[in-house]
Amino acid sequence: MNKFTALYRSSVGKKIIMSLSGLFLCTFLVVHVVINLFLFKQDGGETYNRYSEFMSSNPFIRTIEIVLFAGLIAHVISGTLVWLKNRASRPVAYEMYQLKDNTTFTSRTPMLTASASLVGFFLVIHLRTFWVPNRFWETAPQSNYDLVAAAFSDPVYSLFYIVALVFLAFHLRHGFQSGFQTLGLSDKQYKWLIDSVAVIFWLFIPLMFAAMPAYFLWFK
Amino acid sequence: MDFKLKIWRQKNRDDRGRFVDYEVKNVSPDASFLEMLDILNVDLVKRGEEPVAFDHDCREGICGSCGLVVNGRSHGPGRGIATCELRMRGFKGGETIVAEPWRAKSFPILKDLIVDRTALDRIIAAGGYISSKTGAVPEANSIQVPKPAAEEAMDAASCIGCGACVAACPNSSAMLFVAAKVSHLALLPQGKVERKERVLKMIEQMDKEGFGNCSNNYACEAECPKKISVTHIARLNREFILAEIS
């Protein structure tokens, strides 16, 4: 325990926790998006309903769910602590500061925190619409498929969802490769590999998520 | 060339400081930024005013003494140069140039453009060395170092400790500086012996000094006069993890 507190007190330690939890959350995105693909199967949502039934009843998955929440909380807390210390590290601002000459849009801190908070917001709404009704409403009137279909038939909700996805994409654009740097795994040799896998996370996965509202809005 | 200058003036550590406007005339385009300040200072002395204080020594980019944020860029616009290597020909005649000191909580301003960078010295003192008697010059081939490791180590060792990485970083993080030293020593057989204590102690000291955390946006690498690469930061992180888990 002592070693862990020492680790967590150090700046690099907090960032290691951030990277591990962040990359762990990325694996969840993969599982999530794969299950969502069943929405597109033309069987009135049968397969999708079966899978979501399985996901909400299987004890193993439910345990993972708890780990996932823990990961999310660890990510948010570490991120906030890091951010607070960074804010305090330059009490007097520069008169002129050309940070944009040297850094990418997504890597600049204000952007990150903004997108991160939006991602958080997105998750809250998301859980409220799907997870809570399924888990806690005794008499859930509809199947999961119907719930999804109903939510995404609402253009306002869909738009909000897509905007949140764009922020998630920005967040992952910086975050994914950043995790590897912090874990000491990036090197000139592997840069191409990390950057290519990163594209899956910041581009393809958000696009696949965005396909759902698009499908229910225009093709259903 | 003529310039308008907006320079940070601050009497001492406790003074609040402010920008003062100056004009400097007849500067050769080949003059360095520091030489331009010399010209201004001669004028100021002639007028009986206090000259602008700034750090400098070698004036050829090797000592790490100089360091100003010029027009919002550490060591001014341009890549791989220290402030002493910044030439006035890169500016437009008549342009207003803003010059301020490195700004970071860990670098308190001593006077005008001079900051206290002893925080970096304390980080080095915490572990940035090897503790063995070096003695007389050893036989060249007694300790063999693979060529790629020697190259990497040499690149890292070229850090001049100027602090531009801290100044350029939105988080005032000293990771590039610390990484350069940790990487330099971890790559060489002589440094490997104390690698674990070194990385832990240097990071501990870095945190104690109040530097921010690295958020991997790599402004440091872009402004480093020695173009130290952020891959050294990855190595620093690796060294830290290995030291923690073993």
Ligand code: SF4
């Ligand atoms: S890493 Fe580069 S910018 Fe930082 S102190 Fe060393 S030479 Fe200066």
Ligand code: FES
């Ligand atoms: S004065 Fe020595 S590096 Fe600029």
